Amino acid sequence: MSTPKGTARRAEIVAAAGRVLVRDGIDAVHHRAVAGEAGIGLGTATYHFPAAEELRAAALRALADADVARMASAAGRVPLTRRDPRDAAAVLVGLLLPEHDDELVAWCERWARGARRPGGGDDARRVRTAARALVSDVLGRSGRATAPPADLVLAIVDGAVLGALAEGQDAERARARAVAALAFVLHER
Numbered sequence: 001m002s003t004p005k006g007t008a009r010r011a012e013i014v015a016a017a018g019r020v021l022v023r024d025g026i027d028a029v030h031h032r033a034v035a036g037e038a039g040i041g042l043g044t045a046t047y048h049f050p051a052a053e054e055l056r057a058a059a060l061r062a063l064a065d066a067d068v069a070r071m072a073s074a075a076g077r078v079p080l081t082r083r084d085p086r087d088a089a090a091v092l093v094g095l096l097l098p099e100h101d102d103e104l105v106a107w108c109e110r111w112a113r114g115a116r117r118p119g120g121g122d123d124a125r126r127v128r129t130a131a132r133a134l135v136s137d138v139l140g141r142s143g144r145a146t147a148p149p150a151d152l153v154l155a156i157v158d159g160a161v162l163g164a165l166a167e168g169q170d171a172e173r174a175r176a177r178a179v180a181a182l183a184f185v186l187h188e189r
Contacts, residue, residue: 022063092138097161147186156182
């Protein structure tokens with residue numbers, strides 16, 4: 001049974017693990033790096049998370065929770081109004097993608113690497129399920145009666161972002177590429 005202090009300490013460690021993951025990648029999440037990030041002793045980190053894989057899984061879960069909350073918050077701020085294809089695309093890309101370069105790279109890495117991790121796909125499925133529902137809702141509130149299916153929207157955004165990042169472009173350019181590709185598809189409908 002965990003005490004309030006123990007629960008708070010675990011939350012601090014998970015938050016530090018999330019920062020390490022976003023900044024340095026999944027493979028960088030190990031006890032020593034997380035303890036240093038959290039400003040705690042190595043023993044404290046290993047006491048709360050005996051296995052490094054457990055620490056990574058907790059960080060991935062927390063980041064997935066943050067993704068769902070970020071998307072829901074963004075969707076909640078979208079007013080009911082008819083939008084042209086480019087505006088609708090910009091709203092959807094803003095809803096789906098994290099804002100900063102390191103967050104966007106970590107977002108891509110989490111989904112690509114999640115398929116290789118035991119249970120790693122669970123977090124991705126949860127985020128994708130929320131994303132589908134929110135995309136459908138935003139498209140409807142944007143007056144896009146003949147909008148493409150949410151899965152197509154997600155595929156377009158994912159592909160544009162991965163392509164841009166693979167070519168060494170930053171988050172701003174990746175976003176712009178995703179908006180342009182999605183606007184094209186929305187315009188055709």
